[in-house]
Amino acid sequence: MSRLHRFLRTPEAVAGTILLAMLFAMALSASLLFPGDPQAIAGPALLPPFQNWSLPLGTDRLGRDVLAELFHGARTSLAVGLAAAAAALVVGAVVGTLAGFAGGLVDEVLMRITDAFQTVPGFLLALAFVSVVGPSLGVVVVAIALGTWTGPARIARAEVLSIRERDYVAGARVIGMHPLAIAFREVLPNALPPVLALSSVIVAAAILTEAALSFLGLGDPNRVTWGGMIAEGRTVLRTAPFLSIVPGIALVLTVLGVYLAGEGIVETTAVRRGLS
């Protein structure tokens, strides 16, 4: 049975995949379905949902189309979530591999740096970084990655420590391979699976962090974000609660989808390992 087959047999994987597929569809179709500027005024302010079918989810305080904002926000959430997680995984894997493989002073220094980053709560770090450098999409990605690379680094290091004692690493040294080639070509690929198992949690956390930063007004001001929409809606929470509820639901479903799909992948690979 193929891996995809097994993956699709776990119910949480199916649910997660459907949610993620919807999110991707929203993100990819955003500029097709809503070609204009989602921040442009589209109708009367504070139109409730399901009243006017050209504006199905109504409008916000300034008369912007909520559905268009939701679609364009999916884009930001997905882009920031994936980019930040990828950056965190790459940096973590490289730092962890260098520390574990080199040992000695290099390991000591790299792990003290990792400790230092880990003692500061990730969100505070992101907050501080964006406040100092200024909000833009790239800065938000870096800010989130700053607080999340330590987990992958620790796991990669632990894995590398066990792998580097294996005969095949000694074999690579015996044939005269350069230590960096051994670390990154022979050891790192075999240390990746447990690191990648973290990726769903990291993507989910990154999406939430981005939303939280935007909610506090530290997101990229030129882009619609779900966190920003919730913050906008907060001022009229009593009269127009849907303005906060709609992006809130989108956020919850996205994080749930990422998490469930990740669980499904971990489960399928666990089954595969159990069988082999």
Add this chain to the structure above:
Amino acid sequence: MSLLTVSGLTKRYSRGGKTLTAADDVSFHVEPGETLALAGPSGSGKSTIARLVLRLIEPDGGRIEFEGGDFLALGGSALRARRARLQMVFQDPLAAFNPRATVARVLDDPLRIHGIASRAERPRRIAALLERVGLAADLAPRAIHEISGGQRQRVAIARAIATKPSLIVLDEAVSALDVSVRGQILDLLLDLQREQRIAYLFISHDLGVVRAIAHRVILLDAGRIAESGDARAVIDTPRSAIGKALVAAAPRLNRNRP
């Protein structure tokens, strides 16, 4: 001049406050084209000596001279270049290769690293190496876990001879193989030695195999050399206590005696 001269080699490990001397003032030499066996009970320091000779671990004392130069003085790229002449075959042929590797990649690495053949030439070299160790050339694209244990050990030997070494360290290289395969691999090793004048440092706990393949033998006991000499003479009439115990414990040898 000897190919390999080891003198006063010492390696200590500290475990829980106590120091254990895994190699204690070990001296020996290996001549070109010769097989020197290291035998001894489990934990006597055979693998430690192999790893020291290969510079996989560093000694606490002693000297290693290889091909007329101070081998311990080498470092970095000079050491990596010299490694072409001093190769190793491991006991467990599955553990000795990257689990993601293919047969071709395993053989390509040494050829590439030591600039032995151009990229275009390498597939032919790989095929020739496979044929030399008695394998079909079409095994090359297979993953390393898709071939049998005996085939894998042949690939390990092909990799070891790829760089035309003068000495190969074999740490229990035939111990994990079943008896018929073991015989074939030993024959292959003898052929290669005759053909290319490769010396072997042959580690084994099986005195039957040692008697059949080695010219000389060193018996180790707790990191020290207990006895050494002509392989047949030592195994037929051991003088040290550990030698007598090892011979008494080797069933195949006992049966051959009157």
